[in-house]
Amino acid sequence: MTTFLLIIIYLAFISLGLPDSILGAAWPVMQKDLGAPLESAGLLFMTVAGGTIISSLVSGSILKRFGTGKVTFVSCLMTALALVGFQFSPSIVWLVVCAVPLGLGAGAVDSGLNNYVAAHYKAHHMSWLHSFWGVGATMGPVIMAQFIAGDLSWRSGYLAIAGIQLALAVILLMTLPIWSKVKSGPKAKENELQESTVSGKVEASKPLQVKGVKLALFTFFFYCSIEAAMGLWGSSFLVNAKGVSPADAARWVSLYWGGITVGRFITGFITFKVSNLLLIRWGQLIALCGAVLLFMPLPTVFTLIGFMLVGLGLAPIFPCMLHETPARFGKHHSQSIMGFQMAFAYTGSTFMPPLFGFIASKTSIGFFPVFALVIAAAMLLSSERLNSLLRKKALEKEIKAV
Template structure:
């Protein structure tokens, strides 16, 4: 039963990943059809992520009232309906209206499932969980590019993805009793863990040393990942002069790098710590951004995108899994929701900011901004590592 439940969690993360890369892959064609400004994709992205931020912050209260199973079912249903609406949207105004339920459908389930896995499973499951998000994020632009290859049928791409989402809704509806059963087991385990003392119990969460820097690292990570996903295709079309359909495939390879990297990371975690994996991922991703910055032949851009994906792969799941270890299990549930909200804040504001700047200058600034984000993340991660070492040393001397 526990294994089947874990499979359902994995499938739910495919659902989370499918819509995330669609807008960026289809935007060069959608922009021309609607006659929209280049930066309008950033505005749509703001609305999507704003809904996700709100639902992330409300995740604790919603979970207590509805439970993980119902939250997952409702979220997937909202996402499927919004994607179906995208496929018929007659104007940008409709896209903006549908973007809100698309975002609301992601936040609560993301925070809930991440906390469950971080608390009850080992590090390799967290990497594989986000690997399945990568499966969805990779399939999205591949499906979209298939419809745009000859006839620019981006609407058919959105329609197809919505059907996949509705199929998962049906599966979740049939397995809802299993979710309720596992939630009861989880609730009993949480009560037992709260009966034991945990680190940081007497400290206010946001005043805990290292928390704010960790939140900033989440903000810049999701900003970087989303910026490449949203503007990568436009960068390849406008700077490298690739056809839109081929650019969508190359962006899919970026998400493929994230997916494969997280699958491999799941095995590596048996031998290598989360902290080393985060550091290595940041260095690899910086190498990828550097290849995009340099005036090299076009195929080096594909290598750069792959390195960005592979480098990004371990960062997010390893940081999430380290949350209970760094700040204590008692604080981790609430902090997980904060991390989701801040992460989506980065995904909300940094890509459209970059899009606005690109509209004023050139989209070739993309890799320079990504490199800056990576450097900040490296600083923040290493600084938090030092704080954790100091805390351990102090506790051992007491």
């Protein structure tokens, strides 16, 4: 039963990734069809992201009241109906309206499933879970491209993906009784033991008052900032600053995303032998080394290697940090803290890439390596300060126990 539910969760994460990448693939056709300004895609993206941030922030109380299974079902249904709305939207205004439930549904699913897997399953499942998101994010543009290339409209592509979401919603509805039964696995028992040693006297405090939480939030913020910035501006940097052809630049950026997806799949196996903390630290160091290669005035081949290193370095960081949440802060607070973490993560990916766009417009796209290097260093610094704080906290408890 536990394995069957895990398969359902993996499918849910594929569906979570599907809508995330189709707007960019469909926008050139959508813009022409709707007669919308080019920058309208940014408005849609910000609307979806805003809904995701809001639902992530309130997900803790909602999930505690209704349970992960019910919230995941309703959220999946919301995203499916929102995608159907995209298919029928006659103007950009209606697309913005439909983008609201799309974002709200995505944030609740993301926070809820991340915390559920962190609380009930081992670390390798979290890494594989996020590699399945990459599968969905890769499939989305492929599905949309097939409909556009086949003389069908972008609307048919959205409807097809909505159909996949609706099918998953039906599966989730049928499996609702299973969610409440998966509560007593070894991972859950492990977290219960950690609860007494990690959360201690902060049991009655608010989640944001737990020591170390704010440092964790900033680590998530910086992680998603560099992940999104590399994906959005990497190609422009290679073309305009390094003289790489647009086609080659696109291939290298796709390899950057592929490195994250494949790296997370491999990380799932590495977690059998290596702790989350070590994987997070080494991933951040590798990403920092990649950013240094981008920054240094070396031949273009080293810049391309830098892109690969950043992608491979980022691969284990996000899932391992999520999986450490109950261990770091106690299971009692983990769901609420997970929601805050996802909200900060989405805030980084939403606002930092546009911030660099503004900086580049005033300076040069050649400033990108400096931006990436600063963000990577800030991520490592906040993460190491968090580790130091938690080690000091554990040592103080050991001394008091003696």
